Amino acid sequence: MASAQPVFRDGGSGNKPPCFVGEHYDFWKIRMQAFLEAQGEEIWDAVENGPFIPTTVVNNVVETKVKASWTDDNKRKVLFDKKAKNLLQSALGMDEFFRISQCKTAKEIWDTLEVTHEGTTEVKRSKLNTLSQEYEMFRMQPGETILDLQKRFSHLTNHLMALGKTFTNDELNLKVLRSLTTA
Structure with a gap:
């Protein structure tokens, strides 16, 4: 099931800040x-x-x-x-x-x-724990394309990084490789 991509009306150029209307x-x-x-x-x-x-x-x-x-x-x-x-x-x-x-x-x-x-520090910690568990359990879904897997993985890791989690490129690459299913 594909999720709708956010639409950003304006901003983000060198002159105008990115606009925030309450989502994403x-x-x-x-x-x-x-x-x-x-x-x-x-x-x-x-x-x-x-x-x-x-x-x-x-x-x-x-x-x-x-x-x-x-x-x-x-x-x-x-x-x-x-x-x-x-x-x-x-x-x-x-x-x-x-x-x-x-x-x-x-x-x-x-x-x-x-x-x-x-959220507060406690809410962030709870989100971090939930997302960390999702990261640990991350696997390719049946019928999922590599592109869809990459998008889902990027979305997950970006959320984790926004909450303060750090990853090395090696860790991320290894995680993606281990999450792939054999056909």
């Missing part, structure tokens, strides 16, 4: 991360680690700088989060946008989407 989050997440990284290391860093906050040390105490005292470098670094936030918001359909509309930082947007569509 794992696919969008990989594409969006690549898009953000291509905009500059600092943009992705703002998503992954949070915004840059200009600070100063007064009497051996770190304090947040008042905006009027920001240097040009401080202003440039603060802008990375604003750019990342704009790119993320631009990549979302209306329902997803409203889900994150109250988020103040790019990291908060990313984390909200991640928890919403992947």
